[in-house]
Amino acid sequence: MSLMSRTMTIEVSGDEIRSKRVSCRLTQTELATRAGVDQGWLSKIERGRVRTISPRFLRAIEEHIGPVTATPTGTTSSDTP
Numbered sequence: 280m281s282l283m284s285r286t287m288t289i290e291v292s293g294d295e296i297r298s299k300r301v302s303c304r305l306t307q308t309e310l311a312t313r314a315g316v317d318q319g320w321l322s323k324i325e326r327g328r329v330r331t332i333s334p335r336f337l338r339a340i341e342e343h344i345g346p347v348t349a350t351p352t353g354t355t356s357s358d359t360p
Contacts, residue, residue, distance in 0.1 A: 288331040290350045297325040299344040314339035 300310050307325070311318035316336060323329040331352055341347055 287334055288352045289334060289337055290331050290352045291324065291337065291347055293325040293327045293330070295347055296321075296340065296344070299347065300325075303344050305343065310340065310343055313343050316340070 300307070303310075305313075307321050308318050311321045314321075314336075316339060320329065321340075324332065337347065337349055
């Protein structure tokens, strides 16, 4: 049996994240490693292929590049075991 849960998502600007990362003199790999996220996914966000992220991901990158403009987009349903 699975439980239905709600996950909040946040829309961000990949251009802003890239600009802040570069200003902090971090490579994608460095930021991803420090924030504990996948470098490939960070690349997709910066290129605009992914526009919504979780609050956890936002907090993780903001710890290293500073505040990012974010717009809550609501919630999405997901199955959890």
